[in-house]
Amino acid sequence: MSSKDGTSTTNLAPLSPAVFHILLSLGEGERHGYALKREISLRTGGRLKIGPGVLYGSINKMLELGLIEESDDRPDPHLDDERRRYYRITAYGRKVAQSEAARMRDLVKLAAVRFGVPRHA
Amino acid sequence: MPDQPFSLRLYRWVLNLYPATFRDNYAGLLEREFRDELQESSGTAALCRLWIRLIADLAISVPGQLAREVGQDTRHTVRLWSLRPWHTAFAILALAIGIGASTGVFSVVNALLLRSLPFQDPERLAYLSNFFAPHDSVTQFHEWRQQSSYLADTALFEPFDVNLGGSGESRRAHIVQVSSNFFSVLGTQPLLGRGFTPGDDVDGTGVGTAGRNAVAVIGYGLWQALFGGDPKALGAAVRIDGTPLTVVGIAPPGFDYPGKTVLWKPGAFSRGNNGWEVVARLKPGITWPQARQAFAAEADRLWPDRTPLQKIQSPSRLTELRDQLAGPTKNAWLVLLASVGLILLIACTNVGNLLLARTADRAAELSIRSALGASRARLSQQLLTECVLLALAASLVGVFVALWTTSIAAKVQPAPIASQAYSILDSRVLGFAIAIPVLCGLVFGALPSLFAGRVHMFEARGSSSNRASRLIGEALVAAQVMLAVILLTSSLSVGHAFLQMMRINRGFVPRGLMTVNVSLQGTAHQGAGRSLAYFEEALARVRRLPGVQSASATEFLPLYATGGIGGVFAVDGKPGRASSAVIPVFSDYFQTMGGRIVAGREFTAAEVKGNARVVVVNERFAEQFGSPADALGHQVFREPRKIIGVVNGMDYRNERNDPLDANPRQVFIPSTTPGGFFSTFVARVDGRAEDRLAMIRDAIKSVDPQVPVFGAKTMEQRLDDALARPQFYRTAVSCFAGFALLLAIIGVYGVVSYTVAQRSHEMGVRMALGTTAAGLRVRLLRRGLLTIVAGAVPGVAGAVLCGKFLESLVEGAKPANTASYTGTILSIALIAAAGIWVATRPLARLDIMEVLRTE
Numbered sequence: 019m020s021s022k023d024g025t026s027t028t029n030l031a032p033l034s035p036a037v038f039h040i041l042l043s044l045g046e047g048e049r050h051g052y053a054l055k056r057e058i059s060l061r062t063g064g065r066l067k068i069g070p071g072v073l074y075g076s077i078n079k080m081l082e083l084g085l086i087e088e089s090d091d092r093p094d095p096h097l098d099d100e101r102r103r104y105y106r107i108t109a110y111g112r113k114v115a116q117s118e119a120a121r122m123r124d125l126v127k128l129a130a131v132r133f134g135v136p137r138h139a
Numbered sequence: 140m141p142d143q144p145f146s147l148r149l150y151r152w153v154l155n156l157y158p159a160t161f162r163d164n165y166a167g168l169l170e171r172e173f174r175d176e177l178q179e180s181s182g183t184a185a186l187c188r189l190w191i192r193l194i195a196d197l198a199i200s201v202p203g204q205l206a207r208e209v210g211q212d213t214r215h216t217v218r219l220w221s222l223r224p225w226h227t228a229f230a231i232l233a234l235a236i237g238i239g240a241s242t243g244v245f246s247v248v249n250a251l252l253l254r255s256l257p258f259q260d261p262e263r264l265a266y267l268s269n270f271f272a273p274h275d276s277v278t279q280f281h282e283w284r285q286q287s288s289y290l291a292d293t294a295l296f297e298p299f300d301v302n303l304g305g306s307g308e309s310r311r312a313h314i315v316q317v318s319s320n321f322f323s324v325l326g327t328q329p330l331l332g333r334g335f336t337p338g339d340d341v342d343g344t345g346v347g348t349a350g351r352n353a354v355a356v357i358g359y360g361l362w363q364a365l366f367g368g369d370p371k372a373l374g375a376a377v378r379i380d381g382t383p384l385t386v387v388g389i390a391p392p393g394f395d396y397p398g399k400t401v402l403w404k405p406g407a408f409s410r411g412n413n414g415w416e417v418v419a420r421l422k423p424g425i426t427w428p429q430a431r432q433a434f435a436a437e438a439d440r441l442w443p444d445r446t447p448l449q450k451i452q453s454p455s456r457l458t459e460l461r462d463q464l465a466g467p468t469k470n471a472w473l474v475l476l477a478s479v480g481l482i483l484l485i486a487c488t489n490v491g492n493l494l495l496a497r498t499a500d501r502a503a504e505l506s507i508r509s510a511l512g513a514s515r516a517r518l519s520q521q522l523l524t525e526c527v528l529l530a531l532a533a534s535l536v537g538v539f540v541a542l543w544t545t546s547i548a549a550k551v552q553p554a555p556i557a558s559q560a561y562s563i564l565d566s567r568v569l570g571f572a573i574a575i576p577v578l579c580g581l582v583f584g585a586l587p588s589l590f591a592g593r594v595h596m597f598e599a600r601g602s603s604s605n606r607a608s609r610l611i612g613e614a615l616v617a618a619q620v621m622l623a624v625i626l627l628t629s630s631l632s633v634g635h636a637f638l639q640m641m642r643i644n645r646g647f648v649p650r651g652l653m654t655v656n657v658s659l660q661g662t663a664h665q666g667a668g669r670s671l672a673y674f675e676e677a678l679a680r681v682r683r684l685p686g687v688q689s690a691s692a693t694e695f696l697p698l699y700a701t702g703g704i705g706g707v708f709a710v711d712g713k714p715g716r717a718s719s720a721v722i723p724v725f726s727d728y729f730q731t732m733g734g735r736i737v738a739g740r741e742f743t744a745a746e747v748k749g750n751a752r753v754v755v756v757n758e759r760f761a762e763q764f765g766s767p768a769d770a771l772g773h774q775v776f777r778e779p780r781k782i783i784g785v786v787n788g789m790d791y792r793n794e795r796n797d798p799l800d801a802n803p804r805q806v807f808i809p810s811t812t813p814g815g816f817f818s819t820f821v822a823r824v825d826g827r828a829e830d831r832l833a834m835i836r837d838a839i840k841s842v843d844p845q846v847p848v849f850g851a852k853t854m855e856q857r858l859d860d861a862l863a864r865p866q867f868y869r870t871a872v873s874c875f876a877g878f879a880l881l882l883a884i885i886g887v888y889g890v891v892s893y894t895v896a897q898r899s900h901e902m903g904v905r906m907a908l909g910t911t912a913a914g915l916r917v918r919l920l921r922r923g924l925l926t927i928v929a930g931a932v933p934g935v936a937g938a939v940l941c942g943k944f945l946e947s948l949v950e951g952a953k954p955a956n957t958a959s960y961t962g963t964i965l966s967i968a969l970i971a972a973a974g975i976w977v978a979t980r981p982l983a984r985l986d987i988m989e990v991l992r993t994e
Contacts, residue, residue, distance in 0.1 A: 052172055069196020070158075070172040074165040075204055103168060 030083065031120045032053035034067050036076045041085065041115040048089045051077065051103070097109065101128040146177060146186065150193070152571035156201050158208035159517040171604060212244075212524035220523070230490045233882060234533030234579060237483035239540020240875075244279040244475045244571045247548045248542065249567050251465040251472065252557045257393055257461075258870035259326020259560040260420075265290075265430065266463035267417035269436060270455045275410040276342050280318060289433040293419040294324040295406060296399055300817065301379040302661050302847050311658065311817075312361075312850050314379060314402040321403065322356075324420050329356055332373045332388035336404045336981070345359065351405075355379075358401040377402070380661030395557045418460065431457050448983040465556040471554075472635070474945065478626060478875045482882075483579065485622045489882045491583030492615045493889055494526065516984040526584030530576035538563070541572065551867040590953035609894060616886045620967060624934025625941050627916050627963045628955040630876035632945050634869050635953050646789035647853040648698055648733030648756075650666040651688075653828040654696060655836050656850035658817035662844065670750065670809040673842060674725060674818075680838045681822055686831055690822040692725040696811065696854075697732075697789045698861040708806065709777050710763065719760060720791050720803055723810030729755070729786055730821045739784030747809040751779045757788030775806055819850070828853040880967065883930075887971045891923050899985065907987050916979040923975040924968060930965045 033041070039058045043049055049057065059067050068076075071085055080086045089104040107115070146784075150173050154166050173193075177754075180189045219229040255261055273283040281529035284293040295318040303312035322334035334356060341352045355377060357365070366372035376383045384404060395401070397416070421430050439453040462469065494655060545561045552558045563572065631885060653705075657677075659665050665672040674692055681690040689760050703721040726744040729736060737758055746753055761770035774781060786806055812818075824831045836851040895902070902915055940952030 023806065051168055052175055056174070067192065069192055069200070071196040071200030071204075072192075073172075074168060075161070075200045076166065078161060078204075079207075105890075116273045 024049060030085075030114055031118055031121050033078065033114070035066060036072055037080060038115070038118055039078065040073075040076060041107060041111055041118075044086060045112065046108045047113060048104045050105070054105075071110075080111070081105075084108055085114055105118065106126070140868055141175045146190075147173065153193075153197065156197065156991060158205050159520040160208055164515060184886075188569045190225070192510075196557040196685050199536060211403075212521050213528060215521065216525045216528050226493065229885070230493055230529055231533045231536060232327075233486040233489055234530060235536035236878065237479070237486035238530075238534050238572070238575055238579065239542055241476070241483050241536030242537060242541040242568065243544025243548065243555065244472065244547050245480050245571050246563045246565065246568045247552070247561050248472050248476050249571075250554060250561045251469060253567060254559065254565065256461060256464075256556075257327070257391075258396075261460065263291075263421045264325070264460040265419045265421060265457050266460050267293075267419060267434065268463065270417055270434075270457075272415065272417050273441070274408055274415050275413065275897065277318075277340050277406070277408045280408060281337070283730075287422075289422055289430045290419045290423050291422045292320055292324045293417060295415040295417060296397060297406065297412070297414045298400065299414070300658070302381070302658055303379055305378065308335060308976050310934075311847050312401050313399050314381075315397060315400045315403065316404050316406040318406050324418060325787045327391065327394055328361065329388035330391040331370055332356070332386070334388055335403075339405035340405060341405070344409045344412075348407065352383050352407060354381070354387045355384040356403045357386055358390050358395055359392040360395075361401040362389045362577065368554075368951075378661070379404070379648050382661065387944070393558045398555055399557075412939065415520065419457075427459070431455065438551055442799055449823045450953065464559065474629075475868065475871055477623060478486050478629070478872055481622050481626055482879055483575070486880045487579050487583045487621050488615045488619050488622075488888075489886050490529065490579075492612050492619075493884050494583060495612055495615070499549065523580070523584045527577065527580040528676065530580035532988055534576040537572075537576070547867070582652050586605050588622040595810055608840075612893065613926045613929075615752070616883070616926050619879075619883040619886045620927050620930025620933035621937060621973075623879040623967060624931055624960075624963055625937045626872075626876040626879045627967075628935075628938040628959055629868075629945055630872040631955050631963070632942055632953055633872045643699065645858075646732075646734055646787045647854070651826070651828050652732065652854035653822050653823075653824060653832055654850065654852055655820045655839055655848060656817050656853055657839060657846050658818065659812075659846060659847050660817070661717050662843065664843065666915045674811070677820065677839045677842045678725070680842060681820065681835055684831070684838055685832055686825040687835070688825065689727050689731045690820065691728040691731040692818050693728055694723040694818060695720075695791065696819050696821070696857065698857055705803075708775055709779075711774050712779070716763075716805060717782050720805050721805050722791065722805060724807050725810065725811075728807070728821070729784075731821050732789065733823070734789060735787040737761075737785045739771045739782070739787075741784050742807075742809040747811060750811060750838060751809060752778075753783045753809065754780045755784040755786055755807040757781055757786055759786045759788050760804040760806060780808065801918070814914055821854075828855070850976075856979050880970070884970050884974050887923055888974040888978050891919055891975045892981075894919065895979055899981070902982060903985055906985065912985065913981045915982050916976065919979050919982075920972060923971060926967050927964075927971050931967070935960050935964070 024086045036058075039061065040054055042061070043054050045058045051070075055068050055070075055073055077086070079087070085108060086105045087108055147170075150169065154162060154169060157166070167775055177186075178473060180186050220742050229396065256264070258264060261627050272293060273279045280295060284290070296315050297317075298313060298315040300311055301314050303310055303314070310404060317335070317340075319335040319340040322329070330336070339351050339354060341348055343352065357377065362372055366375065372386050372389065375386050377386060379402070380385070384402075390403070397418075412870070421427075425433075434455070434457040454779075465472075490769060508844050522858055529883075541563050549561050563569070591896070597676075664670050677694065678690050681687055707715045707718045708721075709715055719748065724742070726742050726747045728734075729741045739755070741755055742751075742753065745751075756770060756775070758767055761767045764770040764773055770785050772781060773938065778935065786807070791805060820835075822831075822835055824835075832851050832853065836848055840846075840848045905915065906912060938955060938960065946954055
């Protein structure tokens with residue numbers, strides 16, 4: 019896919035919250051959809067609850083862009099439900115996530131200069 | 140857990156909202172997630188929360204996925220189209236003509252028959268034709284209308300043309316005098332000022348009397364033109380034929396009933412004025428059949444001495460106002476709508492056929508995609524997207540066709556009143572224009588989609604699937620042939636009516652003849668004594684012009700171009716039997732018109748000047764006396780006038796422009812004032828009449844610039860105007876028939892060339908085994924012709940039914956005869972045979988060795 023090979027990582031910026039959170043979760047290891055959803059909910063303190071349609075819509079798009087790929091490795095068959103699909107982050111996905119994080123960091127820096135850092139932060 | 144299986148079933152159903160690919164890939168996973176969530180949600184409240192979250196999720200994700208897949212399919216379709224630009228252009232053009240023409244015709248039908256009239260409760264308004272409501276005095280009329288048992292109220296109106304302005308520059312204007320309750324019967328309130336009140340209408344003649352009767356309500360357009368929309372117009376004066384009227388009201392914009400009226404004035408009632416027309420409102424609770432029955436009884440009561448013949452010749456009718464406005468052309472438009480409907484159907488089947496052939500061509504691609512996991516739903520979705528895109532592209536082009544159709548319609552058959560103007564910017568027309576392409580997309584998309592399903596089940600290039608698609612293709616071609624036969628024979632029927640009209644001997648020579656209207660109303664020349672001098676002076680000036688052979692004047696031009704009057708007149712002192720038209724003319728009229736004197740002679744200048752008691756009649760009038768020569772010397776009218784000449788009748792058709800009654804009995808009388816309201820000068824010139832038009836108009840104008848001179852037209856232009864409408868219907872139906880034939884032939888060609896392409900291997904093998912190329916081509920030709928016959932047989936049955944229907948709808952239409960049917964089918968078969976022969980040409984060039992090698 020051209021995006022993996024030639025396209026700059028900044029072309030995809032800004033990533034949607036769902037996509038960025040999925041990348042964040044997969045950065046830690048392979049996950050199936052339901053696990054991703056629960057993890058994102060936990061990470062955001064329940065503020066971001068991704069519905070199944072949005073989740074798989076995002077996964078579909080990320081697969082096409084080459085940010086993630088389906089994993090053939092299955093966990094222990096006793097723990098696994100064969101109807102689940104596992105996903106893992108690609109090298110390109112990692113780069114895109116890094117680039118997005120850098121963009122956010124620059125934004126936060128700029129905001130701190132403009133508005134100062136709140137005391138409770 | 141409450142209702143778990145139901146929730147699951149519901150969710151499975153909801154998943155169908157997602158596009159096919161997404162559903163194929165993720166439906167199982169989504170369902171799995173849902174089960175997990177369902178297990179975690181205990182209690183009704185939790186279940187409700189789950190569903191609310193899911194609905195929000197669907198609202199976000201479904202449109203996104205749809206846009207994504209439709210975008211992919213669109214790109215794929217455009218790629219396919221660019222590979223076969225001619226194929227695509229033909230499909231789009233065929234559909235565009237079908238969609239555009241049907242939308243255009245529907246916009247007319249909508250304006251005439253469906254759009255609400257700009258009156259209060261318009262469906263309760265009636266028009267009473269051939270009915271003279273008691274109108275000798277204003278009191279008699281109002282007393283009569285108040286005692287009706289079935290009409291809530293009745294109003295009279297009489298339209299006529301006047302010279303508007305009076306002093307300075309005057310112009311011709313169409314105005315109407317009305318009974319004082321005219322606006323209240325229609326339920327229309329003036330925009331400014333008031334309507335008329337009882338007492339505004341009076342007993343009197345002409346344009347009325349001074350005082351309360353000398354008031355007017357002016358149209359919105361005239362208010363803008365004369366007063367620039369200034370409210371101070373109320374109280375100002377306008378002059379009609381020199382008489383001043385005070386403006387008391389301004390009509391609302393768009394109100395111009397009856398037909399293009401710019402000024403309404405209260406009526407002046409007088410005994411013997413039979414120009415009144417009647418509009419009425421039905422009493423609440425009275426149905427239309429009840430009202431018609433009561434009306435017929437009343438007509439019989441008012442004129443007990445009418446003969447059965449008179450009742451047939453001019454029957455009194457109570458019709459819905461809308462039907463009266465739509466007039467006799469209503470049926471013609473319905474026929475056109477049916478024709479364009481058939482065209483659309485043929486275009487749809489044709490495009491369906493082309494797509495089917497292409498889908499079959501793409502069987503290999505589809506099979507591979509199917510093997511790679513694309514589901515039947517996915518393939519159908521792709522095909523359907525292609526069809527809907529095709530329909531959308533066609534409807535974009537179709538908008539222009541529709542606009543063009545509407546503009547032609549407005550020229551040929553102008554809307555009877557302003558609010559019925561034809562427009563495609565109408566909610567009903569736009570709905571039609573959107574629904575039709577979508578419906579078309581579904582109709583011609585359905586077959587290829589079904590085929591896509593079959594591809595999924597069969598092996599690639601499976602012979603059975605090819606045969607199935609070929610059979611469907613042939614069935615579609617047969618259906619097209621059937622529709623083409625119906626349209627072609629219908630066009631022959633309608634064409635017959637038109638040809639009959641064209642072949643009529645009009646009794647005058649239009650070439651080199653020109654006409655100019657003048658009106659002496661309200662000018663210094665009004666009145667019998669003064670108008671003769673004006674006519675003599677004007678004609679003398681015209682006759683002196685270079686290139687003018689002869690000139691004359693008349694009140695009524697042929698072709699009902701300037702109206703007409705008539706009645707049943709006494710012959711030789713006995714009551715007459717049939718009605719005749721009366722045409723006042725000046726001397727040299729027949730010579731100028733190019734009329735043929737069959738017996739006797741025409742009027743001399745002295746007879747005109749002396750108002751001699753003589754007449755010239757047409758051959759049809761003379762029939763009652765035997766030969767034309769026998770008619771000479773007989774007396775016509777109660778105050779007898781001697782017949783001194785018989786002419787070949789002129790085409791003075793009736794006001795309905797009915798070609799069947801183009802040559803009624805005619806009585807020409809000499810007149811020093813040919814034209815009570817306005818007159819027409821006629822002049823025969825050398826060379827092209829158009830070139831002399833301005834010169835003659837200026838010569839007449841030079842006699843007195845105060846006299847409005849208008850309607851300067853050649854007789855050929857007037858003939859075109861009179862025949863434009865029937866010619867349009869005929870041309871339209873013939874074009875549709877021709878287009879249908881073309882589509883059917885392309886359909887046959889398409890199916891045969893597809894068969895040749897698909898079966899070239901088989902044909903090659905057959906040829907290797909000894910069959911000749913010519914033999915194979917004949918076999919294909921036979922099969923193609925069988926398809927034609929299969930369509931032609933039900934086509935003839937349909938055409939017979941349509942013929943009967945047309946006969947009742949279009950006056951003068953004759954059902955097609957056996958010769959027409961045979962001719963139609965033979966010509967379709969011949970053209971199709973030529974098409975098939977061309978399509979099978981590749982067989983003659985087939986290289987057997989090449990075929991066998993690839994085998």
